[in-house]
Amino acid sequence: MSAMAVKTVCDLQEKKRRGEKITMLTAHDAAFGALVDRAGVDLILVGDSLGMVALGYDSTVPVTMAEMIHHAKAVRRGVQNALLIGDLPFLSYQVDHKAAINNAGRFLKEAGCAAVKMEGGAPIAATVAAVVRTGIPVMGHIGLTPQTAGQLGGFKVQGRDDGSAERLLHDAGALAAAGAFALVLECVPALLAQKISEAVEIPTIGIGAGPHCDGQVLVTHDLLGLFERFVPRFAKQYATLAEQANGALAAFKNEVEGGVFPAAEHSFGPLVEGIASPADK
Numbered sequence: 059m060s061a062m063a064v065k066t067v068c069d070l071q072e073k074k075r076r077g078e079k080i081t082m083l084t085a086h087d088a089a090f091g092a093l094v095d096r097a098g099v100d101l102i103l104v105g106d107s108l109g110m111v112a113l114g115y116d117s118t119v120p121v122t123m124a125e126m127i128h129h130a131k132a133v134r135r136g137v138q139n140a141l142l143i144g145d146l147p148f149l150s151y152q153v154d155h156k157a158a159i160n161n162a163g164r165f166l167k168e169a170g171c172a173a174v175k176m177e178g179g180a181p182i183a184a185t186v187a188a189v190v191r192t193g194i195p196v197m198g199h200i201g202l203t204p205q206t207a208g209q210l211g212g213f214k215v216q217g218r219d220d221g222s223a224e225r226l227l228h229d230a231g232a233l234a235a236a237g238a239f240a241l242v243l244e245c246v247p248a249l250l251a252q253k254i255s256e257a258v259e260i261p262t263i264g265i266g267a268g269p270h271c272d273g274q275v276l277v278t279h280d281l282l283g284l285f286e287r288f289v290p291r292f293a294k295q296y297a298t299l300a301e302q303a304n305g306a307l308a309a310f311k312n313e314v315e316g317g318v319f320p321a322a323e324h325s326f327g328p329l330v331e332g333i334a335s336p337a338d339k
């Protein structure tokens with residue numbers, strides 16, 4: 059197998075210039091980090107979706123820095139090639155610039171991430187600029203921002219009317235001017251996402267934002283059919299692994315209860331006194 063080079067922020071900007079699509083997926087532990095990395099995606103996000111798909115919270119709001127760092131370190135151990143991004147959780151960057159810089163820095167120093175992501179538009183542009191000035195690459199995230207979904211009236215498509223579309227265009231420009239290296243556009247009408255992607259030089263990565271973005275991201279649990287509580291309309295399920303897992307787990311229970319597992323090939327030594335097991339030779 060030929061060794062691939064580790065992806066950089068500059069590679070993404072080159073991809074946009076060449077018109078090549080950028081791919082990003084989430085991972086929350088080493089096993090998924092390795093699987094997603096082997097697929098060859100450009101970016102792996104240790105998303106605060108962690109809270110819902112792995113920690114059992116009802117939203118991303120309760121997720122803490124300690125939880126994010128713990129999981130980012132695990133993902134780091136599984137990833138060799140993709141650019142690894144740590145998602146700053148709610149209230150880890152909004153209070154003041156010092157906290158934002160310290161928490162962003164923890165993802166690099168403690169977890170080996172190459173960049174961080176923050177939710178919010180023009181109101182957080184100064185924070186983005188402060189973190190970027192420290193030498194930490196920042197990805198923006200606008201449109202539906204789950205950490206503040208309550209303020210947006212729930213988990214709804216953003217930018218449907220002229221006023222909010224203008225605001226999103228302005229947010230994208232403000233984040234690009236602040237030095238963000240890329241922007242996630244979540245739940246934005248396809249034509250508005252196209253307009254934003256054309257308006258900014260940095261790559262846009264869409265999730266529920268149509269086909270005109272410079273790249274696409276999905277939560278890996280959604281793509282694999284592993285998160286059964288709900289499936290967002292924008293998430294294509296490429297597999298139904300929860301269903302397969304349910305079948306396998308029930309089969310284990312039934313085989314143990316029925317005396318079928320473990321068989322000779324899973325055991326050591328004869329199963330019956332004096333009769334050698336062929337599997338043990």
Ligand code: KIV
Nearest residue numbers: 084105106107275277
């Ligand atoms: O937390 C997350 O997984 C995200 C993606 C949906 C972009 O922010």
